Amino acid sequence: MALSERDEIEETALPAVLVRRSDLPVPLTHPARSFFGGLPRLPPQLEWPTAEVTANQTLETVALTFVAQIDLAEVPGAKWSPLPKRGTLYFFCSSVFVGEGHPPCRVLYSDTAGDTYADRAPPPDLMPLAGTDGDAQVKWLDPALDFHSKVEFKYPLSFRPFRDFLFSEDAVGGELMIEELCKALGPGEPKELDLLQFRSESEYEKDEHWPFNWLLIAYVVRSVLSHVQRDLTPGSYYKPLIDEAAVELKRLRVGAIGWLERCRALTPMDDVDADTKATFRSWWLDVAQAYKKMKGQVSTYTSEISADLGNAINHTVRCMAAKDVDIRDDAPLSYLVNLARQNRWKTPTAKDGQYRHFSTALHQMLGYGSGPQDATEEHSEDILLLQIQGDLAFFDWHSNIGCVLHFWIDPDALAELDFSQAVATYECD
Template sequence: MLDTILTFVATLLVAVFAMIMLLAGVETWNGAMIEPLLLRRTLLLLIPIAGIGLAFLRARRSLRKARAKREPADSCENARSAGQARPAADLARRRTKAAGRDVAAQMVAESQARAKRSDDAHRAKIRAHVERKAPPTSDAGRAAIALAARACLAIRHVFPPRHPQRSMSFFGSVPLAPDDLDWPMIHNRKGLLEPLTFMGQVDLGALPDGPARSLLPAHGYLYFFAPMSGNFDGDASHFVVRYVEGKARKDWGPQHNPGFLEPIDGAENARYRYPWLTWHDKPEKVYPRFYPRIEIELGWLEDVAEVEEGDPDAGDGFPWEVAKQRRRQQLVAFHGAPVSWNDALSAHAKPTDRLWIPFEGFPTNRRTADVLLGYLKSYIKEETIGIKARLDTLPARFEDPEGSRLSALLERYAQFEKDHWRIFQLATTGEAQRGNALDENQRTELLALLEELRAGALPEGVLERHYMHKRLPMVLNEWIARAAVEGAESALTDPDGIAQLPDAVVEALRYRHSVLRDPDFSKNGSYAQHQMLGRGVAIQDAAELMAPEHILLLQLRWDNALDWHMGDAGAAQYWIRPADLAARRFENTVLTFESH
């Protein structure tokens, strides 16, 4: 600051002195004082003012330079000061971060603890239900068991399907229910909660009057679930039924499962059930999680009583023969006449010297194309993987003649897919588009592709397959047959799709939807029937063990149209104690699975 003051004073003195000397020099040059006198006085007044201004400017400039010199020093000093203070600041910052991490860790720990408590509570609930001690069956309960055994509600498919669907009773698809439907979730073998597969629902208010109608609620809906993914143990046989009271409301709708539902029968078995889907990079993501939806109807079939003497039919044969005949008459009256196998959509004995076209208008829709092209893409994928695996075993793949041959095969497969890329796009359509009809160009192009395959457009397969007829072109008719069935079934679910199918195709599908099938039914009376109440079919010992204390709430048998196998022609049976049925405690229903 002192330097600035000295600069100001020195500049002022020098400036004033210089301007006075300048004025004196001008007057000496003129030889007289500056006239007029007012001008001379004004100049004398301006000399100190100008000096002060110049001194101020010089002093300010000097001050700026001094500050500029001090800033680096101040920066260094500040840095040294900050360096001394940084450990404390860093420590505080680390403590703040650590506190934040502790809070986050605490929140995670609390969330995990809540999840574990919920998980443990769910396990305890299941275990308590499994291990609960049921009270002895009362006399009223035994009367209810006897009443339920004397008659059953037989179930049949509505075929051909009605459009629009008129009933809230159906198998497959997803439940039509309120948003708060409690979808059963059970711990699988990995200890993870997994939703069960939806099997079907029954509208109790639409049930016809009959001998045991009083046992079931007058209104409401029953929803049946089952552990179909193959990932469960015995605990999954409990909590498999849900009951919703009252009538359906306008805010009800399709309810999808609350978690990730595993493929039907599990991913490992699904690759054999849906081989046309294995071409996907992750086929386990696209395997079906739900069964196809089929509307059902229910009707009463009474247990046939013993034939006594004096009975009008007593003379028709032995009592058991008469009873069997009466039973058959009831079955035919409800299910219709037995249906014989129709091979119109079967690959058996179909021509191989020309392209087999199952019916006029084939291929019908995107579903048909999806299956056909899926088979082909999966076949190419399998062969390509097999060729690459064989190439990897060759020590000198580029010099070896076998390596050259296999490399040429890879190029042929790649070129084949490139040449037909447009038609292959039909295999990537979404589920919502699979019922759409193919246009004439798509149908023509797809038939041309099938003819190329029949004529041997692809090279002979190198992959070792268990059966020679699984190679192209021998396997082509099997692909066509499966695609024809899948496409026709898909068309039946759409009111516009039915028009795509000839009547003969609909009749060929009837066998898949029928309970009574010849020659088995006419020959020995055998059949596989879904039913509510009545006597459960005895396959091993479950029916005999459960029947004395339980009522058969529902029995599901194998069903081609629904793709239900139930093991080897087995049955899924839902059993409930009469006291639980009377109190509407359907959550206490127990499921048994048996097969041959």
């Protein structure tokens, strides 16, 4: 008797592990043994890996971005997993993905637990996230001043077993996948729009919650300055800068520098009084309106000014969480809840399952993995050490949920614990 389509897909089932991060980052001192970002707890005999990386057409040898540390004793699957039963894996990768199907990467292994050693200090040649002058670099973060311009925030990880299936754009396979994911993660929360994504300047004008500290003011001002400086640079736009626009940009630059000088005289986490809040919002709205009037004369769009503000708000909330301040008292609740909500498992639709593309970033170890192109087919004989879907936990270099970063290893190399043979693939839809 022929098997039904469901039974055929059931027969492809492989045990795998979902990797879930915390909703908000934690201080570097947090005792987590498995985590995204932060600093690796490397044994002294292991060096921080380096590689040649190209960003913005400049080739340089740099220390790679640290992506994750996983203590294998915390990973389910002692009876079936091909991974070592104990020890720690450390994942490093280039955070420049432009034109990279196989970005430089290294996976290191130690047979010790993840909390055996202290944090390894970042090396002086650690690459900025997205690379020096890379297209996805956050321009308002200064590598000389901002720790998190090179080091991702630290998010503790948890692990849940599930069954993975081999299928492609198949409704029945999608049903099975949704059943497995909901068994592991629950039914999910209703989908809600991101409060800050695509928010207009008029919506920010009505929001009296910002700026809530001087760190946020500094980030917003730096973002404005980065756009102004670029737009004043000859050749930054396809046509010459007219005199009126140049005068306006210089006016905006003077205002931004004035705010930066005020920031330097204050503690970043200090609250902002009501009058200063109103004054700063008025200044920012003036910037947005000025760019609206300069449309077609400079390369910056007003939407970029608004997008930078939303990103700066999220980044400031993360900084507060990472510094272990009383974030629920000091950060507006609406921003805090909105940021945490982006990591929650959302109720999936049949289409989500069919295309294996969900509203929540799903990370995993083992199984088949998923991706928008052909990496999973090319590496069908390899072991999936780790799959990291684009996630807002990461900066712009890997925040797009339509992108997937995989770490693969040949089964024979894994059996020999030769993690130098691990390779990375990166693909986007």
